Amino acid sequence: MTVSVCTAEEVPQFVASVAGLFAEDGGRRDPFMDTGWPDREGEAYYADLVKDPACLCLLAPGGGGHLVGRLRPPNPLRPGAVTAALESLRVDAGHRRAGIGGELVAAFFAWAKENGANEMRVTAFAANEGALEFYRAQGFEPFEVSLRRSA
Numbered sequence: 001m002t003v004s005v006c007t008a009e010e011v012p013q014f015v016a017s018v019a020g021l022f023a024e025d026g027g028r029r030d031p032f033m034d035t036g037w038p039d040r041e042g043e044a045y046y047a048d049l050v051k052d053p054a055c056l057c058l059l060a061p062g063g064g065g066h067l068v069g070r071l072r073p074p075n076p077l078r079p080g081a082v083t084a085a086l087e088s089l090r091v092d093a094g095h096r097r098a099g100i101g102g103e104l105v106a107a108f109f110a111w112a113k114e115n116g117a118n119e120m121r122v123t124a125f126a127a128n129e130g131a132l133e134f135y136r137a138q139g140f141e142p143f144e145v146s147l148r149r150s151a
């Protein structure tokens, strides 16, 4: 079981996994989420991202999941912080609890450290209890809390 960096040829598989995440997570939990975005814009967006040295696009074995990481630009309000954000993560439903998510995140941590990061960040929907448990298992701890109300 080895995760790999997504190549330009694998972008369609990558986008299929992203579409699965939109449908399962944001599409169910955020009333404003545009679940058609991956099909409309995903190929062009991720074709650029796989070429961006500030980004990491990983595929799970067989295309059964993905991870997107990104080095954030320096923030003058937080001098000294070099932040790598875990922007997107999914493992195919039939392959969960087998360590693939952990392997994707371990590869992200290694890439982030190689690129000088001294902190990693991720956000998740508060209702996504499985993901929150997973991130705790990877060493993440709550830091900021995002609150929302309808108008």
Ligand SMILES: CC(C)(COP(=O)(O)OP(=O)(O)OC[C@H]1O[C@@H](n2cnc3c(N)ncnc32)[C@H](O)[C@@H]1OP(=O)(O)O)[C@@H](O)C(=O)NCCC(=O)NCCS
Residues within 6 Å of the ligand: 021, 024, 025, 089, 090, 091, 092, 095, 096, 097, 098, 099, 100, 101, 102, 103, 123, 124, 125, 128, 129, 130, 131, 133, 134, 135, 137
């Ligand atoms: C979150 C996700 C990526 C985890 O992937 P995975 O391959 O199942 O994770 P792992 O097998 O590496 O899990 C490692 C550990 O994390 C914890 N964990 C993982 N999923 C969990 C869950 N649903 N509930 C509670 N703990 C969980 C466990 O401690 C697990 O170890 P264990 O299986 O020995 O108990 C996967 O469940 C997923 O794709 N979910 C849907 C999409 C999603 O929510 N993505 C995150 C958006 S922010």
